[in-house]
Amino acid sequence: MSPVPTAPARRRRFGWPQRVFSQVLLMQLAIATGVTVLATGLFLAPLSAQLDDQAMRRALAIAETTASAELADELVGSRPTAAGPVQAKAERIRQATGAEYIVIMDKRGVRWSHTAPEEIGRVVSTDPSDALAGKDVMEIDSGTLGRSARGKVPLRDDSGLIVGAVSVGIEYDSVRARLLAAIPGLLAYAGGALAAGALAAYLISRRLQRQTHDLAFSDISALLVEREAMLHGIREGVVALDRAGRIRLMNDEAQRLLGLGPEAMGQPLDEALGDGRTTDVLAGRVTGEDLLTVRGSRVLIANRMPTDDGGAVATLRDRTELEQLGRELDSTRGLIDALRAQDHEHANRMHTLLGLLELEMHEDAMEFVTEVVGVHRATAEQVTEKIHDPLLAALLVGKATVAAERGVSLRIAPGTLLPDRLVDPRGLVTVVGNLVDNALDASAGSENPQVEVELRAQGRTAVLRIADSGPGVPPGQRELIFTEGWSTKELPAHGKRGLGLALVRRLAERQGGSAGVREAAGGGAEFTVVLPEALTEPGPATAVEVR
16 A cells, blocks of 8 residues: 655645646746736627617617607607507507617606506506606616617607607616627637747746746756855966856956955956956966966956857856976975085085195195185175165075076176065066076087176166076067976976066066067176056165265
8 A cells, every 4th residue: 555645745746836837837927927918808898888878879869769749749649559650650660670668758757668568557657757857868777678779769750859868778688688699709819929928928938938948947946056056166367258258257266366356346357457368268268177377466267168159158267376396396306416415516526625734735735625615705795785675685695606606697787776675575586587597598518608796776776687697588588488388398397388488577567667678798698677656765764875
């Protein structure tokens, strides 16, 4: 025996349907039916009144035709009898016109004609005063023959004197019959309209069913809530574009990575982001997977997926920290190689020193140690004398050591002088570090390899110039090298190259400056970076020191 369904189960079975298709279809059918019924009722109400008016006007017209001077003379010259001339004429007209009755009365309201002969000679059952007073009357009223549409007119003789009145009645059931006869045709039209509305409702519901994947409204609402929670909860940026390239949706992470606010919603992508590689990647003008782009100081990985409606959804991942770690890894590997070489060099020097001591050549050993220590001390002193910022000075001392191990001469230009008033030392360290690394890579292996670094202050503006003895940059590629992803080097272990110079230009432009490259005086490449507002205003102590 199957279990009896519980009350909740029965309510689910016979309750309001959950699917969008069923709900929309039922609602549209209910609306179409209601509109059809309302339209039919609104049409029938004036139709009934119109038929009543037509019946009363017809009765009035028959009464006016009957009320002739000849009939008035017969009324005055005879008596109210069933065989009299007035009754005969009234019956003849009644049968000819199809009226229910024609009653002719004198001024006292006494009938001289009637459908029922026994009513002749009796006073009429309704008030004839208006007609006897000379007024035409149209009305729906009840009398001895029941409810009828009536028309009453005064009966005048040749001199215009009122001698009586004529009352004509049209059977009200005939008016109702005409109304009922019109209803089937009206219902047929209403049924056709209802059928057309039902078909349209079905087609619309089927289209909604396909577009909503036959989900219930509650499911759609839950999906929207879950989508909002997912979009704003994930740590990837999501940007949705419509077919016109306008921003349709952007989660919190995308706003953070792109540096945009909620006001960017609805704006064209080019207007919200401006020109650049990031805009080209998101707009689909640059194709590929895991495309690298730089937005501000952030390194982003972008992927774009077109949608069926002509738009697209782009995802953004922040690779800034990973890229920094990669560059640090490259620097660490270079430093390890330099330390390994220094280890061999140090071992050689120690062996030399040990040999000098064993041979009791103490003065030569002291000269050897003094010379080795003096070289490093001179380099450090030369850097710190002209570069007063500790971070930059430490960076250049370390780069000088790496350059020496790679056989490259790293020298500080005579015009270098940079006070310790930098607004963003870390940003300038990034710029100098990238350019020096590129210069060392370019100079290594060239004849008389050397790199020259010049840092000077012009008011609050910092100017950086780094020249190398490498092969240089062809004129056609001097702008291309500053774009993301462009590089002449082999792919490193941690990922893609081509970000260092792009970051240098981005950092310079973010401070209102510029970064460019030209041919150096002795061959090779010369990079120049101008950073306005990179230094703070000098204080009183600094001004005294300069004097």
